[in-house]
Amino acid sequence: MTSPKLLEVRNLRVEFPTRRGTLVAVDDVSLDIAAGEVLGVVGESGAGKSMTGAAIIGLLEPPGRIAAGEIRLEGRRIDNLPYNEMRKIRGRQIGAIFQDPLTSLNPLYKVGDQLIETILTHLPLTQAQARDRAVKLLEDVGIPSASERINHYPHQFSGGMRQRVVIALALAAEPKLIIADEPTTALDVSIQAQIITLLKRLCREHGTAVMLVTHDMGVIAETADRVAVMYAGRIAEIGPVQDVIKRPHHPYTIGLMGAIPTMTHKVERLTQIDGSMPRLNAIPKGCAFNPRCPKAFDRCYRDRPDPMPAGNSLAACWLVEEKAHV
Amino acid sequence: MSEQTVPMLRVTNLKRVFDVSPPWLNRVLEGKGKSIVRAVDGVSFEINKGETFSLVGESGCGKSTVARLIVGLYEPSEGEINFEGVNIGPAAERAKHPEIQGRMQMIFQDPYASLNPRWRVGDIVAEPLRFRGLLKDKKAIEKRVGELLTQVGLSPLDARKYPHEFSGGQRQRISIARALAGEPEFLVCDEPTSALDVSVQAQILNLMKDLQRKLNLTYLFISHNLAVVYHVSDKVGVMYLGRLVEWADTETLFNRPQHPYTRMLLDAIPDLDMTGRSRTPVAGEVPSPLNPPPGCSFHPRCPLANERCKREVPKTIPVPGGAVACHAVEEGRLPPWKAQAAA
Amino acid sequence: MMLPFARVVEFWRQTTDSDLFWSFKRSKLVMVSAVITVLFFIMAFGAPYLAPHNPFDLASLELSDAFKPPAWEEGGEMKYLLGTDDQGRDLLSTIMYGSRISLVVGFLSVIFAMVLGIGLGLIAGYVGGPVDGLIMRIADVQLSFPAILIALLVDGVSRGILGEARHSDIAEAVLVVAIGLSYWVQYARTVRGSVLVEKNKEYVQAARVIGLPGPLIALRHVLPNVMGPVLVIATINLALAIITEATLSFLGVGLPPTEPSLGTLIRIGNDFLFSGEWWITIFPGVVLAALVLSVNLLGDWLRDALNPKLR
Numbered sequence: 001m002t003s004p005k006l007l008e009v010r011n012l013r014v015e016f017p018t019r020r021g022t023l024v025a026v027d028d029v030s031l032d033i034a035a036g037e038v039l040g041v042v043g044e045s046g047a048g049k050s051m052t053g054a055a056i057i058g059l060l061e062p063p064g065r066i067a068a069g070e071i072r073l074e075g076r077r078i079d080n081l082p083y084n085e086m087r088k089i090r091g092r093q094i095g096a097i098f099q100d101p102l103t104s105l106n107p108l109y110k111v112g113d114q115l116i117e118t119i120l121t122h123l124p125l126t127q128a129q130a131r132d133r134a135v136k137l138l139e140d141v142g143i144p145s146a147s148e149r150i151n152h153y154p155h156q157f158s159g160g161m162r163q164r165v166v167i168a169l170a171l172a173a174e175p176k177l178i179i180a181d182e183p184t185t186a187l188d189v190s191i192q193a194q195i196i197t198l199l200k201r202l203c204r205e206h207g208t209a210v211m212l213v214t215h216d217m218g219v220i221a222e223t224a225d226r227v228a229v230m231y232a233g234r235i236a237e238i239g240p241v242q243d244v245i246k247r248p249h250h251p252y253t254i255g256l257m258g259a260i261p262t263m264t265h266k267v268e269r270l271t272q273i274d275g276s277m278p279r280l281n282a283i284p285k286g287c288a289f290n291p292r293c294p295k296a297f298d299r300c301y302r303d304r305p306d307p308m309p310a311g312n313s314l315a316a317c318w319l320v321e322e323k324a325h326v
Numbered sequence: 327m328s329e330q331t332v333p334m335l336r337v338t339n340l341k342r343v344f345d346v347s348p349p350w351l352n353r354v355l356e357g358k359g360k361s362i363v364r365a366v367d368g369v370s371f372e373i374n375k376g377e378t379f380s381l382v383g384e385s386g387c388g389k390s391t392v393a394r395l396i397v398g399l400y401e402p403s404e405g406e407i408n409f410e411g412v413n414i415g416p417a418a419e420r421a422k423h424p425e426i427q428g429r430m431q432m433i434f435q436d437p438y439a440s441l442n443p444r445w446r447v448g449d450i451v452a453e454p455l456r457f458r459g460l461l462k463d464k465k466a467i468e469k470r471v472g473e474l475l476t477q478v479g480l481s482p483l484d485a486r487k488y489p490h491e492f493s494g495g496q497r498q499r500i501s502i503a504r505a506l507a508g509e510p511e512f513l514v515c516d517e518p519t520s521a522l523d524v525s526v527q528a529q530i531l532n533l534m535k536d537l538q539r540k541l542n543l544t545y546l547f548i549s550h551n552l553a554v555v556y557h558v559s560d561k562v563g564v565m566y567l568g569r570l571v572e573w574a575d576t577e578t579l580f581n582r583p584q585h586p587y588t589r590m591l592l593d594a595i596p597d598l599d600m601t602g603r604s605r606t607p608v609a610g611e612v613p614s615p616l617n618p619p620p621g622c623s624f625h626p627r628c629p630l631a632n633e634r635c636k637r638e639v640p641k642t643i644p645v646p647g648g649a650v651a652c653h654a655v656e657e658g659r660l661p662p663w664k665a666q667a668a669a
Numbered sequence: 670m671m672l673p674f675a676r677v678v679e680f681w682r683q684t685t686d687s688d689l690f691w692s693f694k695r696s697k698l699v700m701v702s703a704v705i706t707v708l709f710f711i712m713a714f715g716a717p718y719l720a721p722h723n724p725f726d727l728a729s730l731e732l733s734d735a736f737k738p739p740a741w742e743e744g745g746e747m748k749y750l751l752g753t754d755d756q757g758r759d760l761l762s763t764i765m766y767g768s769r770i771s772l773v774v775g776f777l778s779v780i781f782a783m784v785l786g787i788g789l790g791l792i793a794g795y796v797g798g799p800v801d802g803l804i805m806r807i808a809d810v811q812l813s814f815p816a817i818l819i820a821l822l823v824d825g826v827s828r829g830i831l832g833e834a835r836h837s838d839i840a841e842a843v844l845v846v847a848i849g850l851s852y853w854v855q856y857a858r859t860v861r862g863s864v865l866v867e868k869n870k871e872y873v874q875a876a877r878v879i880g881l882p883g884p885l886i887a888l889r890h891v892l893p894n895v896m897g898p899v900l901v902i903a904t905i906n907l908a909l910a911i912i913t914e915a916t917l918s919f920l921g922v923g924l925p926p927t928e929p930s931l932g933t934l935i936r937i938g939n940d941f942l943f944s945g946e947w948w949i950t951i952f953p954g955v956v957l958a959a960l961v962l963s964v965n966l967l968g969d970w971l972r973d974a975l976n977p978k979l980r
Binding site: 434441 | 870871872874875876877878879880881890893894
């Protein structure tokens with residue numbers, strides 16, 4: 001990759017101390033996002049994808065904490081910043097979009113006031129300028145008659161419109177990176193398509209990079225430039241989206257792609273990966289995927305693989321190394 | 327009509343309204359009238375034995391209400407539900423035919439809510455056996471529960487455990503085992519995989535297909551996921567605001583969709599093979615079912631709408647492989663499907 | 670089949686492994702309250718064996734021993750550790766027997782209120798419609814009266830109907846009904862609320878599709894799932910019921926002086942408080958306060974521990 005790295009995550013480890021011992025929700029995750037790039041992060045529930053996003057933006061829910069690793073934004077470490085410093089970065093440099101738009105909007109304030117407040121906090125503008133900008137943002141995200149809607153409360157918007165407001169809010173201070181955690185999951189298919197298209201267009205126009213966290217491979221396929229597949233807190237495979245979808249290397253990715261029903265060709269049976277992802281308190285030794293892997297061999301039960309080059313991607317699988325030797 | 331052609335289930339002009347008005351006192355004080363939602367507004371379809379019929383649509387389109395009407399969780403406001411020629415629509419009629427109720431079962435969406443958290447899995451699965459008196463002897467029940475659990479890919483030993491000890495996919499298997507315990511022929515599946523992860527979804531879909539073949543089951547499958555519907559169905563119906571706007575056999579519906587709403591849905595689905603695709607999504611949102619548009623309820627979002635669509639509710643007209651309710655189809659104004667996709 | 674012993678071991682393992690036990694162990698305050706509560710129970714129910722005297726045995730009473738101060742005060746005797754009351758009854762023994770009466774009345778009235786409240790709440794929530802409206806309006810009306818007033822009313826009516834002599838014979842039962850009737854509303858409301866949530870859950874719908882009749886679903890499926898909050902209320906209500914019983918007895922409408930509960934003792938002592946015999950009121954009062962406080966603390970803890978949002 002030649003473009004400068006906007007975000008670098010190195011060996012990130014997120015732990016949750018509980019009374020039954022420490023759970024490792026994110027384990028040794030490294031990834032980069034270049035400026036203007038859309039990185040998709042997929043995985044099943046509990047794979048650690050949302051936790052990775054929350055760690056980057058400094059919103060891990062206690063008792064969760066970053067136990068090891070580094071997060072750098074434009075070369076500057078942000079994982080160990082004090083709360084107030086991080087708050088300045090949040091919104092100004094990293095925006096956030098969550099699954100439920102209602103959690104990101106304060107129900108007691110007009111959407112305009114929330115937008116203006118965000119703008120004034122981060123940008124040196126006057127009240128009137130901020131207001132103009134807020135209207136323009138709402139127009140940008142496709143809200144009709146924005147200058148009136150700015151005076152409405154969140155509950156007066158429909159789900160899709162609310163998510164548009166959240167996107168406007170995330171873009172308000174022109175951040176360089178947006179963490180979007182399941183931004184379309186709560187929406188209907190037709191609305192989902194609108195939001196994805198919108199997100200793609202805005203990020204292209206503003207040059208914003210996006211970390212798109214979702215369980216929907218279809219959304220990733222359509223939106224992302226690169227994709228990271230997570231499994232049991234680790235990255236199983238990361239690479240250009242076409243490669244990961246069409247030429248997956250990790251047996252988990254291969255199984256996952258076969259498990260997704262498509263509308264372009266009908267199969268009698270879907271490929272199925274037997275079993276389910278291990279709970280965080282029962283992650284097996286060696287490769288976490290070994291109990292479900294059809295190709296597991298002795299080494300998989302012994303050592304934990306790190307992502308290693310496989311084609312244009314990186315895959316955390318000993319088979320890749322085997323093949324490289326052959 | 328000869329014996330063979332009587333469908334297993336025939337639903338005719340099914341309607342269900344819900345009164346969502348505020349309490350009487352509030353209405354009087356605030357001077358508001360009654361508000362009524364037509365959740366299901368004149369739906370008709372047939373399902374033949376051994377077939378999978380799917381209903382798709384966005385949230386609030388009434389597909390889950392249809393499912394609940396058929397299994398008797400709601401009573402229809404109007405219309406008929408004929409199960410092998412017996413109308414079990416009205417609750418009183420349904421009560422006269424407990425044997426029919428026993429032949430249908432339902433699988434629910436949320437595997438975390440559909441199993442009683444205080445019961446052991448064995449008791450959950452055995453409940454239909456015990457209640458319907460299929461087996462009396464304790465040993466026989468235990469044996470049958472073991473068989474059922476094995477059939478859905480669990481172990482007979484799991485009968486001792488409680489639901490919270492299982493993952494979402496395993497719970498859905500327990501749900502299926504319970505549904506099968508009453509030896510049903512007709513299963514209503516309300517979004518059975520939408521709460522599951524994809525790899526687990528594949529397991530459940532495969533299991534359902536295997537069971538259908540083995541036990542000659544008939545499915546009514548409710549889903550919002552078109553790809554899943556394409557995978558499992560023989561026939562598909564598309565619902566919008568309480569009405570069935572189009573139904574057809576699966577290949578016809580997915581390859582030659584007629585209704586503009588069906589086309590819009592198909593165009594909106596992100597698909598694995600569509601990397602980097604750009605498209606022009608249909609604008610607008612689903613209107614509130616409290617106050618649906620007059621005429622064809624899709625007309626505010628429809629690119630083909632004309633004056634007649636705003637006025638007149640379209641009739642369902644038969645087309646090759648299915649039926650569609652659209653003035654544009656009737657008037658021959660419909661552009662070819664592929665042409666639209668390329669535009 | 671598991672052996673009984675193995676079952677006990679299994680049960681113990683499950684109990685000590687549970688979240689409830691864990692949160693119990695974490696709080697010293699809760700453990701202290703639990704210990705105090707258990708001590709009270711031992712003291713109250715072991716009274717016939719543990720108490721130095723039997724205050725109900727009229728033959729053993731010596732009026733000349735009346736108004737003895739506690740043993741450490743001047744004029745006190747070791748025989749009467751906490752002193753005696755106006756009739757020469759040993760205060761320690763009377764308190765032990767009295768707490769037994771208080772606890773029994775408290776428990777029984779909580780059970781009475783629980784059964785009534787759960788039953789009506791379950792019917793109201795599950796049946797809905799006019800039945801629900803009727804039950805809940807009755808509950809609303811009752812809520813607009815203070816509990817103590819209702820208890821007084823029930824007590825008064827029963828005295829009127831039964832006559833004073835017969836009333837004394839079944840004073841405890843009347844108290845239980847009176848207190849129970851004044852506290853059922855809370856159970857009914859809580860249960861109704863939970864039933865409204867539970868009855869729309871899919872496991873209830875699944876039972877309906879199987880064809881189970883309504884009452885069976887309400888009892889077998891819904892009821893076990895609404896009991897959590899009820900147990901919390903019951904614990905907190907136990908303290909309330911004990912106080913209500915004490916209040917009624919203090920007002921003289923509860924138990925007769927021949928069967929003194931903690932409240933009766935406080936009332937008796939109240940007459941002599943200003944003539945210097947403070948111990949007759951203070952000791953039963955301290956015991957009542959300690960008992961109610963520890964039961965209340967247990968209830969608060971139980972509420973927090975069972976509430977997943979606060980965990």
